[in-house]
Amino acid sequence: MDARTARSVLVDRAVLGSVLRATLALLVVALLAPAPSAAGPQEGPEDLAEDALDAFDDALDDRRMRDVEEALRDMALVYDKVSERTVKKFHKAYGKLFKFEPRGEVKEDGSDPRAEVLAAYQLAVGTVFDKEGGDKLLLAALKNGHVKKWADARALFVEAIGHRLDPENIDVLADALEDDDAVVVRVAAAGLGLLSEAEVDVRRACVEPLIDALSERVSDAEKEERKGKETEAQEFLLAVEGTLHEALVELTRERFSTAAEYEAWFDEVGRGDRW
Numbered sequence: 001m002d003a004r005t006a007r008s009v010l011v012d013r014a015v016l017g018s019v020l021r022a023t024l025a026l027l028v029v030a031l032l033a034p035a036p037s038a039a040g041p042q043e044g045p046e047d048l049a050e051d052a053l054d055a056f057d058d059a060l061d062d063r064r065m066r067d068v069e070e071a072l073r074d075m076a077l078v079y080d081k082v083s084e085r086t087v088k089k090f091h092k093a094y095g096k097l098f099k100f101e102p103r104g105e106v107k108e109d110g111s112d113p114r115a116e117v118l119a120a121y122q123l124a125v126g127t128v129f130d131k132e133g134g135d136k137l138l139l140a141a142l143k144n145g146h147v148k149k150w151a152d153a154r155a156l157f158v159e160a161i162g163h164r165l166d167p168e169n170i171d172v173l174a175d176a177l178e179d180d181d182a183v184v185v186r187v188a189a190a191g192l193g194l195l196s197e198a199e200v201d202v203r204r205a206c207v208e209p210l211i212d213a214l215s216e217r218v219s220d221a222e223k224e225e226r227k228g229k230e231t232e233a234q235e236f237l238l239a240v241e242g243t244l245h246e247a248l249v250e251l252t253r254e255r256f257s258t259a260a261e262y263e264a265w266f267d268e269v270g271r272g273d274r275w
Helices: 001-013 018-032 047-060 065-081 082-099 115-128 134-142 153-162 167-176 182-193 200-227 232-252 259-270
Strands: none
Touching: 047 065, 047 082, 065 082, 065 115, 082 115, 082 134, 115 134, 115 153, 134 153, 134 167, 153 167, 153 182, 167 182, 167 200, 182 200, 182 232, 200 232, 200 259, 232 259
16 A cells, blocks of 8 residues: 555544544554565565464464554554455454453552553544454454453444444444443434434434434433432433434434424434424
């Protein structure tokens, strides 16, 4: 890939969310880096792919995450140049990576030993999220036990699924609206909002879970406020309501102030053919 093509990767995907934007930036830096000179015959894409896969397996087995990242960058460089058989090997490697469970939790000084693992996840996701078969990898990753417990990883995979712009994934995004982490809820809502140019039946399928999620968060916050003690639900609402509203505006072309107004509009108009 030449420099102009590599730059177009970043431009074409400029609509991506923060996690994927950062991932793609890392990949573009790798793509724009000059190739090292070699005295012998230059290897072709398949040879480079095999070298990268071997390096990946060795590094992952030894938990050398920086070397895993380097192998992933090399795989990204040749992904579009290798055979379908080799792409399947790449996918197998990505699946193995996503099953890789990091050790440790956030330390008292705020450092997170999982950060290097997440960086490797980001590189793999940034390569494969929009490719054929990428959805299977992303959906499978969300089922891994450590991903279910790790909000940063959940957010990464949910965001990538949303950016596939596939109506088949509406239910996955709708389920993520119920997550107990605000970032996951936001990327799920944003993913549904990205389907704003789809047919009305698709948009309708997106709108209903968004309204339900917003209504539920509002109700929880109001109940908490009446108790006059906790503020957790109120803070959660503040963290997600802007993104939920934005997605609803994009999908419905209607701008209401409250969840109740969206609910009334949907009951009157949104469910039927008048929308």
